[in-house]
Amino acid sequence: MLDSKHILLIIGGGIAAYKSLDLIRKLRESGATVTPVLTRAGGEFVTPLSVSALAGTEVHRDLFDLTKEAEMGHIQLSRSADLLVVAPGTADLMAKMAQGQADDLASTLLLATDTPMLLAPSMNVRMWDHPATQRNVATLRSDGVSFVGPNEGDMACGEYGPGRMAEPLEIVAAIEAAFGDGPLKGKRILVTSGPTHEPIDPVRYIANRSSGAQGTAIGAALAKLGAEVVFVTGPADVAPPSGVEVVKVQSAAEMLSAVEAALPVDAGVFAAAVADWRVASSSESKIKKKNGKMPVLEFAENPDILAQVSQMKTGRPTLIVGFAAETDDVIANATAKRLRKGCDWIVANDVSPATGIMGGSENDVTLISKDGSEDWPRMGKQAVAERLALKIAKALSD
Incomplete structure (x- = not known):
């Protein structure tokens, strides 16, 4: 809950501004006080009256309000809040933030504060993918700005892809995580999850039975302890956790x-079941049967993501956790994998068909480190995630 928390909400000019109305309502239901700032462009999508009615207070719009500026009102606004939230965060607002521009009330507030900031991007997929936007994202992250979303889906413009603003409940969850006083507060952790799909042709692909349930549980458990979580997921059956930054991919290369x-990042948890191989040259057209002859597929090895990150010469995360899904000689194979990859821990489990673990609701793991192996009892995947998150928190605090 957000009792007694003061949120300064900056509403940018995008079609997703309508979601900000529901966000205000949900924040107030959680106990927060919301002070809204509506940009000029934002006012083209939602009215000051609707924003004010939901927030229960006046809407701030103009930098040059002489009465308030006589008391340096924009300085007071920017520093009286516990958290600054930008939703929707348009490409224009992000560019101003990254470059330090201050030509209106919203951008001035964002520059004149040392209060933590949370940004919920919202824009066309091409704008989000543009190198300039991605440079701005990298700059803002390095400046300590937290992100929630964007999500992938249909756009108001008719296109599809990443760029949709996170849903209000996701933003509330991210705000709650930002206020969390858990042991991982201030830590940025990467989690990979789900399977990868390696295309054979436009309608066929190589995959595995991973549901993504364990990775989702880990992401949620880490966020609950206060971490800023970047959640990179393949096409999983299970929805990603709320309150984290979600990046959806298909293939190992992506x-x-x-x-x-x-x-x-401070730590990386590589729970994804990444395909070891891909088709060397996938077909751009559907492969047809030809007189009963079987097609010949040539395979190439996929990049070893765990090994590449574990063996980084500079910028390596403090703690790297890999996963080993084995069907035979589980401990021996997982121990060898940890040494071969160069990661700090390996979470090993037996995924032979008789266990029912792959795609199931439970897990039976052994945690392997340089200090040896630690057997955990069989338990639900959420319980495994919570136990692992606590161990990660302790390791990063030592």
């Missing part, structure tokens, strides 16, 4: 790119 873009 997952590697997303992981590299997320760095630097």
